Amino acid sequence: MITNLAAGVRAFTSNAFLVDGERTVLVDTGANFDVTERVADHGGIDAVVMTHTHPDHVGNLGDVKREFDVQAWGFDTDQQGIDEPIADGETVRLGDNEYVALHTPGHKNDHLCFYSEAAGVLLAGDLVFQNGSFGRTDLEEGDHDLLVESIDRVLDLVDEDLGEMHVGHGPSMTDRPYSHIELAARMARSAGP
Template identity: 70%
Template sequence: MISNLAQGVRAFTSNAFHVAGERDVLVDAGANFDVVERVAEAGGIDALVLTHTHRDHVGNLPDVVDAFDVDVWGYDTDQPGVDRAIADEERVQLGDDEYVAYHTPGHKDDHLCFHSPDAGVLFAGDLVFQGGSFGRTDLEEGNHPVLVDSIERMVDVLDDDLEAMHTGHGPSVTDQPYRHVEAALSAARSAGGF
């Protein structure tokens, strides 16, 4: 079961997804709200997994680590708070399902997406969003051509079997999520003059 613990929060935060199952995981910690209480109500976690280390995704990281004594997994262990590295195309257990981690820079150098073909689920972080939006590239480490390459990679990896896309901001997409990824690629190409 996947639930967004940041649902209804009126503060600057990313979404924070509790993935329950054999290995209870929090995907992104969010910021500026008490995620610890919400994680406890959801049954706790075995690990914190990051899509990337922008402040709105990791602001609650120290509180989560203190409360649950968990390792933090992300792409780059040189980033503050990241204990264990997840390599490109490494398989990781989130809840009851195995996901493949894809290094998808462009929004930030350490950005990862997580896809489970069996579950039909994508954790897209800030790569793409509902309605064909895509991650901003005007922040440090942002690179629009690299972002387009990363979205192209995910379009190639995914297909119409995708059932749910959970994004770093905004609502999750359960109605033809693959079409939203394709639309994001088209929009990103147009915005970059490709």
């Protein structure tokens, strides 16, 4: 089960997804709200996994690590707060399923998406969003051409039968999420750098 612990928060934050199961993991910690209380209400976590290290995604990271005595996993251990590396193509257990980590730069150099074919789930971070929106490339480390390549890579890997897509901002998609990725690929191409 995947629960957005940032649901209903009015402050500027990213989504923070609790993936319950054999290995309960918080994917992104959000910012500007007390996520630790919400994690505690669900019984705690075994680890934190980061899609990337923009402030709105890692603002609560220090508090979460201290409160639950867990390590944070991400693409680049040179980034503050990231303890353990996740390599491109590496398999990680989130909840009860294995997810492949996909290095998807363009929005930020350390951006990862996580895909479980068995579960039919994509955790897309800030790569793509609902209705063909896609990650900003006007921030430091942003690169529009790289973002288009990353969207294409995800589009090539996921299946049209994808059941759920959970994104860094806005609602999760359970109705034809693959079509939102297709649209994002077209929109990003037409937007140009």
